[in-house]
Amino acid sequence: MSTYQRIVLASRPQGDVTPDNFRLETVEIPAITDGQVLVRNHYLSLDPYMRGRMSDAKSYAAPQPLNETMIGGTVGEVIASNNPKFAVGDFVVGMFGWSEIGVSDGALLRKVDGKVIPPSAYLGAVGMPGMTAWYGFNHILKAKPGETVVVSSASGAVGSVVGQLAKLKGCRAVGIAGGGEKCDYVVNTLGFDACVDYKAGNLEGDLAAATPDGVDAIFENVGGAVFDAALARTNAFARVALCGMIAGYNGEDIPLRNARLLLTNRITVQGFIVTEHLDLWPQGLSELGGLVATGKLQFRESVADGLAQAPDAFIGLLKGKNFGKQLVKMI
Amino acid sequence: MSTYQRIVLASRPQGDVTPDNFRLETVEIPAITDGQVLVRNHYLSLDPYMRGRMSDAKSYAAPQPLNETMIGGTVGEVIASNNPKFAVGDFVVGMFGWSEIGVSDGALLRKVDGKVIPPSAYLGAVGMPGMTAWYGFNHILKAKPGETVVVSSASGAVGSVVGQLAKLKGCRAVGIAGGGEKCDYVVNTLGFDACVDYKAGNLEGDLAAATPDGVDAIFENVGGAVFDAALARTNAFARVALCGMIAGYNGEDIPLRNARLLLTNRITVQGFIVTEHLDLWPQGLSELGGLVATGKLQFRESVADGLAQAPDAFIGLLKGKNFGKQLVKMI
Incomplete structure (x- = not known):
């Protein structure tokens, strides 16, 4: 060769x-x-x-x-x-x-x-996507046991890890994914408590049903209507880890429909790039590697x-x- | 009586x-x-x-x-x-x-x-509006000397205090207000470095000219187009204290046009209500009272x-x- x-x-x-x-x-x-x-x-x-x-x-x-x-x-x-x-x-x-x-x-x-x-x-799971999930979950969302965490692109490389970390923490993990097959996987293999199929046409209603106690933390990979729906369910002092905006991947504006919610619910939204937090990678990768090696983290x-x-x-x-x-x- | x-x-x-x-x-x-x-x-x-x-x-x-x-x-x-x-x-x-x-x-x-x-x-200035400014500036924006702070409703009860605190901290303070008279007051009496009249019809261009080094912190009282214009000027790791959304005071949705900026510039947006931070009022009111009594804070x-x-x-x-x-x- x-x-x-x-x-x-x-x-x-x-x-x-x-x-x-x-x-x-x-x-x-x-x-x-x-x-x-x-x-x-x-x-x-x-x-x-x-x-x-x-x-x-x-x-x-x-x-x-x-x-x-x-x-x-x-x-x-x-x-x-x-x-x-x-x-x-x-x-x-x-x-x-x-x-x-x-x-x-x-x-x-x-x-x-x-x-x-x-x-x-x-x-x-033990690389950049896993670290993105680990950083956003542990350092931005800081979710406590019993809180509800919503994750978009829940079956993806990042979202799947976020939801599993949330479950390990004792949170209610609710995914959003496109299609019944992905949602089945999110609930039955990854162990999320619920998953909403945004393609089923009733995103807001289905998400409301899946989050009876409201939403305390959002890990956002999509933006647009998916983000709006999750924001509409937030409780006071909710946190948002803004990781991706794939809804606007061609560069078009991605509006956030009702910015007033950020105020009325005293929400903190934080955009982040995981490669700017390299000091935390050794700890994060070690934890993620341990979880994969012991079968506690599926991918x-x-x-x-x-x-x-x-x-x-x-x-x-x-x-x-x-x-x-x-x-x-x-x- | x-x-x-x-x-x-x-x-x-x-x-x-x-x-x-x-x-x-x-x-x-x-x-x-x-x-x-x-x-x-x-x-x-x-x-x-x-x-x-x-x-x-x-x-x-x-x-x-x-x-x-x-x-x-x-x-x-x-x-x-x-x-x-x-x-x-x-x-x-x-x-x-x-x-x-x-x-x-x-x-x-x-x-x-x-x-x-x-x-x-x-x-x-020594009451709720002053405390709103003091809390948002000191506990959310955390602006450092030399940074650029943009304040909407700059001639108002809250915004006027924010800009003066920013100047006392050694920041560049840029106001946004409606009309030439208000802008004159913001610059000449309150001592902001610049003020953009949003009614003059060139908000984005004027704000760009007033923020040659970009924007590191936004104290937002208005929402809508004013907020969009300030966000468009943000530097990496900008902070936003979300205090008010008077642009949508009748309850209509206030869209944030380009939410992707929050991600690409790794912005932190935090909505807050000052009455939820009563533990800080004695310190804040004491500082504000001292500034008013010594003529360092105009209102x-x-x-x-x-x-x-x-x-x-x-x-x-x-x-x-x-x-x-x-x-x-x-x-």
Whole structure:
């Protein structure tokens, strides 16, 4: 094997992302120099934040440059090493992007144990999505036992962890997800107390029925009508961890219908980006790893086969077609 | 004098408040029993929160009952006392409502010094509006020297104090107010660095020009387009103290146009009600009283003459016709 495949950003989307925003390239595997390692990526993580990077609108992160490898988290195996800290066969988590191969000096690589926990989990429940859930739940929502926590995108990589952490804490966990199959999974496999199918056409009424004591905490991944419905159920002093706004992923405004509720219910809304809290990652990942290893934290994956499938899988993710953490298997 | 006047809520408003929502009544002055004091109110405070109480929609406080004296803060003089803690001639702040006379067992009365500070100030800069500013500025915005603080309703009872506290802290204070006269006052008398006239038709552009380094903290009294414009200027990690939503005082939804900004700029928005933080009032009122007594905190009053004028003055307040703290003088 002397070449590998990668996907670059070919053009910025005008509205919906389309396959021709991406370009698959075949390139030479480089020789590694002193201190470097060569990694064969096994899994690529696809995440909603990538949509933001594809635009050049002002955001918290610089836009993804055109004609360069799409950004993304990866887990893979060291296949050559000139770095004493890494041996061939080590599993490492990195940000090698939409690429079968990565080269690094090791500084930003995290060595993981691929035996107790499956390597792909380090891109989900024991990775950035899990940490997003852990940080938002523990450091923003600060939910107490008996409180009601509402989680949108409840079957997704982040939401599924939020609800399970809420249950472990003794809260009532209520999910919002799209479709009966996802809702069944949220309740019967993940153990949420209830799940509302926003596609069933009675979001507000169904959410009211599922939250008889109101809502004390919201973990928001969607925005728009889903967020409005959850806000309408809040109790006094509710907290909102604002994690994502996938409802407006094409850059359109996402109105919050009734901002007065934030005042009348004395709500605190906090937007956050988990990579700005790296000091807490060791603690969080250790707790999440323990929960996965002992079977207390369930997760589900949607796996696309081969890097060439990544654009379609990503477009599906933005439309909620995935079911669980969206990955691309590259080996 | 054996009778006094009071105003009761005659009917709940359908949309705009109208004079016939109120009814002026003449009633007998009651005899006071053991432990009670009789107070002749000098000033009544008119405040936007009263609009919320006039409706029976769910809110943080019970609605104002029909046919009972309208709720409201007052300052007045004790004219008869069967309570050893109060002497005739004492000035007291209370919640006697839209009424010339009040009777109390003294439990909720606060004795004030009417000589160093004019009594009416205890309904403004050294009262609930001042405390609202003090709490929101110090405990939610937590602005640091050099940061930019935007304040809507900047010439009003709350906003004027916020901006002056911001200046005392070494911040850049930028007001938003309606009309050139109010803006002149905000800059030239209150000492804000700049003031944007939202009626001038170029709110977003003018606010951008007034906040060259972006916005780090927003004290929001208005909501709607004014709030949207301030949010659009936020820097990362901006804080919002959500104090009022007078833009939607008739109960209509007040949308927040682009909720995604809360996420991309990692903003914290906190709604609050100052009467839920009574433990901090002694400290806050002491600080505010000291600032007023030493001339470091300016305030301005709009005084309606006589209780019969209260409905018109209140309707004007909701439309921004007042200029400074709206009071009704009753003696």
